[in-house]
Amino acid sequence: MEYEVFKILIEEGACAERTLCLPDGLAFAHWSNGGGEIDYHKPAHHTLSVYVEGGWGSWRLERGKPVQNGYPGAVCLFADGADSSWRLREHFEFLHFYFHQADLARAAEQVWDAEPGAYEPVPDYFFRDPLLEQSVQLLLASDWTDPAQSLGADHLAQWMLLHVAKGYTRHRGPLPDVRGRLSPAQAARVRDFVEANLAEALSLERLAGTVQLSPYHFARLFRATFGEPPYRYVQRRRMERARQCLERGDEKIVSVALNCGFSDHSQFTRAFRRHFGVSPSAVRPDVAGSEAGV
Structure with a gap:
């Protein structure tokens, strides 16, 4: 795990x-600790900490002196770039949720059409949040090795991002109310544009430009209209197009990869196998052909 606090x-x-x-880089860690002193010096990520058991002997320090101590259920939010020092005098358990500012910004953009800089966490220590306490208990009661339950943890992580964005950032004022869907004409225009440009790099900004919307607003309306985010829709259509071409058998695998927006054969093969569970050569009429299609 690459997170500095970890x-x-x-x-x-x-x-x-x-x-x-989790697949998108978010991470949880269930910790136990018993003593010593710890300094966090300007970590490049955020950490949400919830005490699970004990904590009375955990103190936050300022200029070397204890100023606050923990307790079961206490929540701390360590913001990126903020220093903090701690003195630990007894055994306790806690859960950490690690994420970057980009994760928080992405969640706010997708749900509220918010500008990326609108939601920056404010460091805070030893406060109560019953919803976070309940969420952590639910998470700790699950089997993290079970794929089905780890998927539930992923959903919980996304909710926690939004919970932090709503209640513990510098954002002030009511949350943006983003509703609705793309009109039938807008949806058709976007769909046609994607089909005509699968070989090219399709950024969110470029897709949004086809219907004169901001990228943030477009992403929200696109998901409401198509049932999936733009990047997933584009990837699925590339895979479906690639399979159709391969099943015809009149193109080499390398050519199919380039025509469906992949920069090289190996990248395409990995994506195809993840999507369909088989290699590209397995769906060609001439299954005996080489994997590289040459």
């Missing part, structure tokens, strides 16, 4: 009871 805790002798790394 590495510091390991170096200081804390025990990572369980860890869960």
Whole structure:
């Protein structure tokens, strides 16, 4: 796990009871710790911490002096770039949720059509949040090795991002109310544009430009209209187009890959196998052909 706070805790002798790394880079860690002093120096990510058991002997320090101590259920929000120091005097358990500002911005953009800089967490220590406490208990009661339950953890992580954005950032004022769908004419225009340009790089900004919308607003309306985010829709259509071409058998695999927006054969093969569970050569009429299609 590449998160700095995680590495510091390991170096200081804390025990990572369980860890869960989610597909989009978000991560959970269930910790137990018993003593010592820890300094976090301007980590490049955010950390949401919820005390699970004990914590009365955990103190936050300012200028070397204890100013606050923990308790079961206490929540701390470590913002990226913020220093903090801690003195630990007894065993306790806690759960960490690790994420970057880009994750928080993306969640706000997708749900509320918010500008990326509108939601920056404010460091805060030892406060109560019953919803977060309940969420952590639910997470700890699940089997992190079960794929079905890890998918549920992924959904919970997305909710936690939005919960932080709503309640613990510098954003002020009512949340944007983004509703509705693309009109039938707009949806058709976007669909036709995607089909005509699968070989090219299709950024969110470029797709939004086809219907004169901001990228953030477009992403929300696109998902409401098509049932999936733009990037997933484009990837699915590339895979479906590629399979149709391969099943005809009149193009080499390398050519199909380039015509469906992939920069090289190996990248295409990995994506195709993830999507269909088989290699590109397996769906060609001449199954005996080489994997590279040459």
